[in-house]
Amino acid sequence: MRRRLIFAFVSMAVMIIALYGVPRAVMTAELVQSSQTQRVDRMAILLSALVSERERVGPVTADLFKSLLRPEDGVTYVGADGDTLHVGATADGDDLQKTVEVKDGGTLTVTRSGSYVTQLVSDAVTPVIWIGVLLLFVSVIGAFLLGRNLSRPFVKLAGTARDLGAGGLSSEPEKYRFPEAAAIDRALRDSADTLERRIRREHEFAANASHQLRTPITAVRLELEDLSLWGETPPVVREQLEHAVQEIDRLADAITQLLALARGEAAAESACAPLAQTIHGAAERWRQHANATGRSIRTDDLDDALGSAPAAASQILDVLLHNAIKHGRGTITITAVRRAEYVTVQVADEGPRPSGNSIFQRRPEQRTATSGEGIGLALSAELAESLGGHLLLEGDETTRFSLILPARD
Known part of the structure; x- marks a missing residue:
């Protein structure tokens, strides 16, 4: 924000200086040029009058012009008889000049050096340029100061927002001028x-x-x-x-774990049990329910090499088996394999795979619902995250959930 404010103020200052300074410089240059042109015209008229008066009493000589000319001026006089007299600076292509006719015949040409006029224009325009540079410098300083003063409240507000997110918002409000x-x-x-x-x-x-x-x-x-x-x-x-x-004990443990999850405590710190035993227990609990719907639950050979898992893993398996019985088809298969530091437990059925991973997200209508319908997978994903693992939906055509947990010996 500070950079944008500084850029905006400096740009505005440059625009104002340009709108004022450029026309001012052009007008000053034109005024100097016009003034010098008028001087040359008046000098030509004055010298032609002097030449007319001098011709009445004698010949026109260079001494007549020398005392009246500046180093940057020059005069060329062509008499009625064709004689030419030149005094002063030599004429150049960019000089100012004025030619007038003398009363008794002949012409008189007055020139003023173009470089001298250019120098006068430069001397007149230079103060305007320096004023513009000074104003630009002051504008930049003012933009930095103004940008800092305008952005300071928002920097404090950002700190207040961070404190709000961290839960350490001070009770004393800040005093703002804006x-x-x-x-x-x-x-x-x-x-x-x-x-x-x-x-x-x-x-x-x-x-x-x-x-x-x-x-x-x-x-x-x-x-x-x-x-x-x-x-x-x-x-x-x-x-x-x-x-x-035993089921009542599991219910009490589930209440304890959900309360700990609501408080932000780690579910991984709860009591652990052998993972193979946990998987077999979950399969036995839901086997009768599956058989009542004409389906079956099959578990592969599991060994003690799977290690142990927190009690919350049992709740996740219950949700996955309930979801497979309610929404899936065919035989439900539970497999588990240990790879390095992680254990993967897969619950698969023969039903079509849901599209996307939106089933793990709580919909707005579920956030305030009291029935608990449709939040099982979202809660299971949160439990898996609290255990240091992940709950994924895999498979191409059929449904297969993978629960990945850190291995515990």
């Missing part, structure tokens, strides 16, 4: 207050929701544990109750 800059500063500070209140409400909501959910979840878990410990409970029912307790 009302526009003061208005922008007030708008930024009002926006900062609004954002702070909104973020505080969201954090309070997340904490309250977590607390309100944990209490009934804990109560249900205790009741299920009590039922599983009753002697009258059949073994088959006890097995289902223990499975339900």
